[in-house]
Amino acid sequence: MSRLERKLSAREFVVTAELPVIDGGGQAEIERQLEPMRPFVDAFNATDNPSAHAHCSPLAVAIGLLQAGVEPVMQLVCRDRNRLALEADLMGAAIHGIENICCLTGDDVSAGDEPEARRVFDLDGPQLIALARGLQGGHYLSGRRIEPAPHFLVGAVENPGTPPYEYRVRRAAMKAAAGARFLQLQICFRPVLLERFMRVAHDTGVSERLALIPSICILRTAGGMRFVAHHVPGIDVPRDTVARVENAPDAETECFEIAYELASHALAQPGVAGLHFISFRKDAGIAKLCTRLGIPPRIERETNGYSASVAV
């Protein structure tokens, strides 16, 4: 059983983080990228061609994370693989001991730098969750037996910040029914929307059925903020937030303050199981933010215990 599964089952607070994309540099590059945040993070996401830009494959990076002595969460998107390839990558992950899987539909090819590519979408996100659960049940999609069956902690994502808002929690419930046990929520720059999602999830019991992990993104420049606002599908950055960074004497400090405010707000929501951090540069931003939020390093949390309510 993975650390993430053990902690989520015990309802312990978890910290996950996105490993920046890898484009070469060998195992040393993976280790260099994860080093600054290593003390705080329970599991690192190995992303799957984010924003439809090609990088090292999530399976290869997840194996590298294991070799570096940390726990991976392997993302899989439906955009680039048909069901046979998805099953092959899941089974490939299993033989290496990669258990944490995050199933996504995926940004469209038109969001990336190779928009002429064929989009696959043979399955959709909820179907991929059910597929992974089926493998875990000891059979391929065809019904062919797998012995021994692999073990996974299957998760997914949901976007609280994009329409249809009132339906997003029902979609989370659909993913829970399909077999998801955690959801890493998309970055949301509008606290009111995250609040609404978390409240409805709490009131309808959805946050009891799967662990909800809001994402916090640490940006550094007004340009970066504008890029996210205009080019990352499904993330809406309010004009005021962009202006706040543009007019600040030091953009990096202001971006950090915004991330801190959003993270504090997220921690105060009912049913929050942990936080997922995304920082696009290899630096100590995530460690610094955890410290400011009062989230102790992993070993300390495991020794002394920690609950999010203490921090707020």
Added chain:
Amino acid sequence: MSIAGLVARAEHAVKGPVWGCQMCGQCVLHSTGLTCPMNCPKTLRNGPCGGVRADGHCEVKPEMRCVWLKAYERSERLPVWRGHIEHLRPPVDNQLKGSSAWLNLISGRDRQVPGGWVAGPDVTP
């Protein structure tokens, strides 16, 4: 042309103009508020992706309203099949593309799923 081919042409003549039918051969219109999910550029069968724009338009085709937003609104207004939109629909059977969903409904072929498909503990088929 075979009978099946004629039926498929007749079906497309009706469902094409009305619903933008793509002839997937396994119609789920009843569970999607009579909105064809195959018009989603990602052909998603189980709800909207996370890329929907703040104005409710499609990530891929900014000029088009998200197919699944329309599906939700319409399914709420339908007097029948309430709640069917919440069901987990199985992966598309690509062997059925171009065939008549009407005939596949009658024969039950459209309800055949792969032997290893699990729909989930609290999802009714």
